[in-house]
Amino acid sequence: MAKLLRCRACGFVVEEGHLGEVCPACGLPRKVFEEHAERISPLRKRILALDLHPISVHLPQSLAVLILLALLGKVLLRGPLAAQLEDSARLLAILFPLTVLASMATGLLDGRTRYRRLRTPLLVRKMIVGLLLLLLSAALAALALLGGFGSPLIYLGLALVLGCLVCEFLLGRTGSKLICPYLRG
Numbered sequence: 001m002a003k004l005l006r007c008r009a010c011g012f013v014v015e016e017g018h019l020g021e022v023c024p025a026c027g028l029p030r031k032v033f034e035e036h037a038e039r040i041s042p043l044r045k046r047i048l049a050l051d052l053h054p055i056s057v058h059l060p061q062s063l064a065v066l067i068l069l070a071l072l073g074k075v076l077l078r079g080p081l082a083a084q085l086e087d088s089a090r091l092l093a094i095l096f097p098l099t100v101l102a103s104m105a106t107g108l109l110d111g112r113t114r115y116r117r118l119r120t121p122l123l124v125r126k127m128i129v130g131l132l133l134l135l136l137s138a139a140l141a142a143l144a145l146l147g148g149f150g151s152p153l154i155y156l157g158l159a160l161v162l163g164c165l166v167c168e169f170l171l172g173r174t175g176s177k178l179i180c181p182y183l184r185g
Contacts, residue, residue, distance in 0.1 A: 006036035029034070044113050053110035057171070060099040060137070064164045067092045067140070071149060071158050085151050089157070093144035096164075097137040104130050114178075126174050131166035136160055 007034050021030050038045070053097035069088035072120040074082045107130065111123045118127070140160040143149070149157045 004036040004038060005033040008032050008034055025116040027050045046114045048110070056099075056103045056106045057168075057175075060096060060103050060133075060164075061168050061172075063092050063096045063099055064161055064168060067096065068158070068165065071154055073160065074149060075154060075158075090144040090148055093137075093140045093157070093161075097134060097141050100130075100134050100137045104134065121148050122174055122178055126171055129170050129174070133164055133171065136163045136167065140164065 002017060004013055005016050005019055006013045007023045007026060008029065009028050010023065010026040012023055012037050014024070014033075019030060019033065019154050022028060023030075023032065040048075067089050070085045070092065073085040074089065077085065107126065108118065111118050111120075111126075115123065118124075140157060141159065145151060145155055
């Protein structure tokens with residue numbers, strides 16, 4: 001197994017053979033690195049290396065933005081293009097809660113693998129906001145299935161998707177506190 005080194009300033013871990021003259025994360029010179037002993041089981045390391053949760057969170061974020069743009073386009077435009085935008089928003093809104101569920105499932109797996117328990121304050125906050133996101137996305141999907149985004153309902157759809165985007169922002173901010181090291185100096 002390759003020798004691991006850890007930057008004392010930012011915590012970045014790298015194999016000795018892949019380290020250049022400076023830390024790739026914080027830019028400090030190579031001399032700030034120290035030997036690092038891996039303290040994670042090979043199975044946990046393989047699961048975390050898949051990056052399932054960091055990858056899966058981008059799909060619901062993208063869908064929320066696309067739904068917002070389609071609904072705004074429907075409000076601003078008239079004619080066949082507006083109808084196509086509504087159809088697109090309806091389809092995306094129906095798929096949206098499924099992507100939120102996938103993101104939540106990978107988040108639970110990642111949290112359990114990384115921290116061994118799910119009751120840490122930041123993980124609990126993420127679960128609460130994630131549940132709110134799921135409820136809002138399900139309401140948006142129900143609106144799309146039951147009535148579409150006709151004249152007065154489009155504003156409810158816009159409010160729901162904006163609520164989803166706020167939840168996604170809060171989830172991202174909380175998640176960044178879980179993975180970003182504190183940079184000293």
